[in-house]
Amino acid sequence: SGASASLNEAMAVLQHHDAVSGTSKQHVANDYARQLAEGWGPCEVLLSNALARLSGSKKDFTFCRELNISLCPFTQGAHSFEVTVYNPLGRKVERMVRLPVSKEAFLVKGPDGAVVPNNVVPNPSSEQLELLFPATVPALGFSVYSVSRVSPRRPTSLRRRPRAQEAE
């Protein structure tokens, strides 16, 4: 079962001015980080339960805590996966989703099954590839996008030329 009480408590502790401004001693900062991390675990379960109920389907939801540094073993290893984008704002938003991946070609489909344009771009800081696609999310709601790997299209320059041309 999920719970938000421990994260609530950790957030309450972190209202202390030392945590807000970063003026705590190092071992206290470490403890703040520990409390936040321990509080977030049961919250992930809570969010998974909520999403299962709202979507009508129970899944093994995965949270990538290191997306900010372009690390997500799940998206980097999976052949296909779903991305649920939740919008906490009271109006529709459009957002570019970035996910670290290890391959270069993907097929992304939106909530209505339509193909969504996507690109794979290099991230120079982490030397990773990142999948990029635009997501539209309703107010206080979520959209589910499906992503699957496809074979990369052959670049035009690598296509075989007719023999006569090769000889030239």
Place this chain on the structure above:
Amino acid sequence: SLELTIQNEYLQARFDPDTGLLMEVNNLEEGLQLAVRQAFFWYNASMGDGLSSQASGAYIFRPYRQEPMILSRWVQPRLVKTSLVQEVHQNFSAWCSQVIRLYRGRRQLEFEWTVGPIPVGDNWGKEIVSRFDAALDTKGLFYTDSNGREILERRRDYRPTWKLNQTEPVAGNYYPVNSRIYIKDSEMQLTVLTDRSQGGSSIRDGSIELMVHRRLLKDDGRGVGEPLQEDLPGRWVRGRHLLLLNKLKTAAAAHRLQAQEEVLAPQLVLASGDGTPYRPS
């Protein structure tokens, strides 16, 4: 020597072919053009001097010299253009790099910086800032927010409720920035949205700077009892600044709506595909 430009339907950013640094931003929708340079600088942290024994530390920002040193006068830029995004990758040093990014359909220029571990082998504490220098006559004024709610006017070397004797020309003009800082002249406004609380200022007219990382070697004697040092090899941070250029009358709507989308950003949850039907029981 080719001029680098990234552009979408609303914005254009031009880069200096000699330095690889940003040199101009154009708002194509509103017909605005502004010369803006952006680079990373570092302040040498004070360990105390003849005027005061106060060192720069966790509580106190006190640079040794008032002029920061530029991290690199030029970068080797790398351009990436796809149908959804156009990016310029800049490498300032072994420990500071940046991607300047323009997404299709977006009205802001994104700066994703990666800084650290800050080297301190030379025994100099360092405080790293990202600085935007624009051709705007701002008359000593700049604006910072208070928890994303009230925007407060800041005047250089001035406090509204007492006569200030300014003894720290840089640190004495630094203010908390929780979500945004901006400068303006009679025609246009340049706004920078942050993804976290940072210290910021406008030390010169037309300039905005935000402190992105710091690593210090001496305790400032204000209670923490430790220098703002890190375990070897040190920490690195990555964050984003969003730059908006607007006419005065459209600026507030632009930065307020965009800041909402940053503070309450969409959250991602991943799953491996088909699940089993959910039953409340």
